[in-house]
Amino acid sequence: MPQKVVIVGAGPVGSLAALYAAVRGHDVEIYELRPDLRDPDTTPLNFAKSINLALSERGINSLRKTGLPNLAHAVLGETFPMHGRMIHVRKQGKYVREPQLYDARGKNLLAMDRAGLNKTLLDQLESMPNVKFFFNHKLVGVDFRKQLAWFERHTKSDDAARGTEIELRFDFMVGADGAHSAVRYHLMKFVPMSYQQEYIDKLWCQFHVPPTPDGGFRLPPNYLHIWPQDESMFIALPNLDKTFTATLFLTRTGFEQLDASGKVVEYFNQKFPGVVPDLITEDELRKQYSTNQHLPLITIKCTPYHFGSSGVIVGDAAHAMVPFYGQGMNTGLEDVRVLFEFLDKYPDDPATALNEYSRQRTPDAHTINDLALRNYHEMATDVKRPMYLLRKWIEETLDLYLPRAGWATQYSRVTFSNMRYSEVHQRAQRQARILNSVVGLSLATLVGTGFLFARSGAAQRAKMGILRSICWVARRAQGLFQG
């Protein structure tokens, strides 16, 4: 029996949820606070509000599973493959670029424009007869028990219209209205929800890198470029139009010091070699630094995600995360797939479906949330370290030569598989324990051999040097698989 499904939020996650509901024959209404981003009269998209995206397996799989054969194709056509990271550092005073492939089998991340993905999904929805759009509508109240919602028409240019309120009845509401979700706010009044949010001590500021004068890319295009500087980091992702979208991550104090001193160019020259003036002129850097907002990064965990059979939150509304694993939107799209799999599994018992959804999805969302927080360290520090690369090499080599044993890096499982995040994390920990034991045994052998060799008569100073080297390796190797 078709139901009235109300989706709040017409971003990529909300639009995908609307598609899943629409292909199941429900009457779908989508309410969105902002104007239609495809409307030419609309002021340009608030570009600064989202880093451009890295689409990966979970997102693509969720598009595929809509049952609309051309959708994933249409989306993939607008992406740009990134085979790996390109690390930009100074070594012995010399600027070097070091490529690191993401995957031993050559899998890619796909850079894409959030607005492009959103448009493709909205266009698809537009063609479906059982879908209605309500842009410029602000959610002002929900009663999940009576299944009533109140929206206010909310156009900024026309204040007289403010306050026109509509009441509507729904069977099922999906809140996909982002980190500051109004649906979640109202849901909390109906369900005892554990909730926590933190702002991490990093702000971000976006920069635009134009094409070269002859219309080419200013950097090798098939990489996610990283300038890792521990407490700060600069990254650049390619776009289809030969530009890059770049982002500076820095502590609040760091931004305040740059604001006070005005020495942005000097800071970039010191920390991020090859940026000024190769990618962006001094003037442009200064201008964009002061014009583009310095925005905070929030991380949110909560549970449960639903009330009875009448409402659920997905995407950032349920688990906003920091962007360092590139999984925020992929997790949101995956939410939709998992949610509708449960609804399909219990067609006559949506309350059980939602309950199962919350129960399964909570540990997965919490896990990727934690991994994303930790991944700042991997991106801004570890990628420079030989021991990190050694571990990556060991795991990838095992994966290539022992494919049946199921070795893979945590990164690869997060990004290139659909394994539950919580299971990815458990496997990574088990793998680390095994490898640590192997390393332990190897070290014991090495130390034993070294000791025999040292006893066997080499000069005293050589002996000590060798033993010291072994100890150094042992210490580093101990830390190798802790992450």
Place this chain on the structure above:
Amino acid sequence: MPQKVVIVGAGPVGSLAALYAAVRGHDVEIYELRPDLRDPDTTPLNFAKSINLALSERGINSLRKTGLPNLAHAVLGETFPMHGRMIHVRKQGKYVREPQLYDARGKNLLAMDRAGLNKTLLDQLESMPNVKFFFNHKLVGVDFRKQLAWFERHTKSDDAARGTEIELRFDFMVGADGAHSAVRYHLMKFVPMSYQQEYIDKLWCQFHVPPTPDGGFRLPPNYLHIWPQDESMFIALPNLDKTFTATLFLTRTGFEQLDASGKVVEYFNQKFPGVVPDLITEDELRKQYSTNQHLPLITIKCTPYHFGSSGVIVGDAAHAMVPFYGQGMNTGLEDVRVLFEFLDKYPDDPATALNEYSRQRTPDAHTINDLALRNYHEMATDVKRPMYLLRKWIEETLDLYLPRAGWATQYSRVTFSNMRYSEVHQRAQRQARILNSVVGLSLATLVGTGFLFARSGAAQRAKMGILRSICWVARRAQGLFQG
């Protein structure tokens, strides 16, 4: 210069904030979602929404500091003193009541009706020419930067009026609108706020204990009565009209099991001796158990509490806590005193005042929040234990005989002083370390003496018994000051 101060929430904390602002000559407007609780047409107060209260020093001091000489008097006239706890337990199958005084110097807690306190404060505000009330007004939006707020007239009986919205400008907004604060929700859009809420695994259900047929109290009135049963607890506080307000605390599973079995009377007879039928008949108990809501308990921490110079949250909006330390409302009233002390200290710089307020108040609110969580264990378990009473006796005796040394129990400092909560906690920890050292030394002496005695020739079995006793005492004493 008088400012326009908008208070959201006309509960005890909001009303007190309005008083503090009004005596400073500001134009005060109070907006409250609910109808005026003094209005005789108003449906009776949602009684089930608050446990009756234990007013203590911090609350009284905050009333005193308004500068209105009769206010504290008027409030204290409606309170009922509680000298201590009365513990109701079975010992060797026999029902016993054990009184435990709160304070070595005879200080009291004051039981009072939340509505009574609220009425007294509202009546006082009514008499001030610079205060206006707006009941039935729901906050629907705030712009803390432009200092604009939007309220909606919101009467349940008259749905046509729903949607009438007013816009108003303010200089300063105080959000005292409770645990589910709308002010906090809007504040979060302007300030990067760390926030966490949890529902603990205890629900509560309120019961009414009537007077005896000849109009007397059914229990000794000057006590907070406790039936401590570890995973559950029943308490009763006296009212001026010779009734008691009682509360059952129990886990969610516990309530569900009682709901399923219907054996409420049996449960009470097993766990809470002397309740049925002495305080409440079997029928009444069953009826009230099923009629009165089983409500969750939320604990909230966040920071900061303010934005710029234009807004701040106080009371439960800033730090809802579980009720086990009886400090929720006292902390809220103290917030108001501390807030206005900072505003008075920086008369020309409210931004600094609010910043200092957030900085100082955060650790204090977090501390009492944690202490309140831990105090369930003290109320439901520790009060039955001899070692708990021994520690209480040692600290109180030290306090009485060494008054200059400043010994006092943590409970006494929280309840009967105005010392900052964070300092109370630090002092309690220091005190525990000192007492632990003293106990350590005493034990060393005891063990030494015991050992010499045991060596000196008593029979072998006596020796071992004595040494075992010493070890037993030593183990218990080690745990004595850990709390």
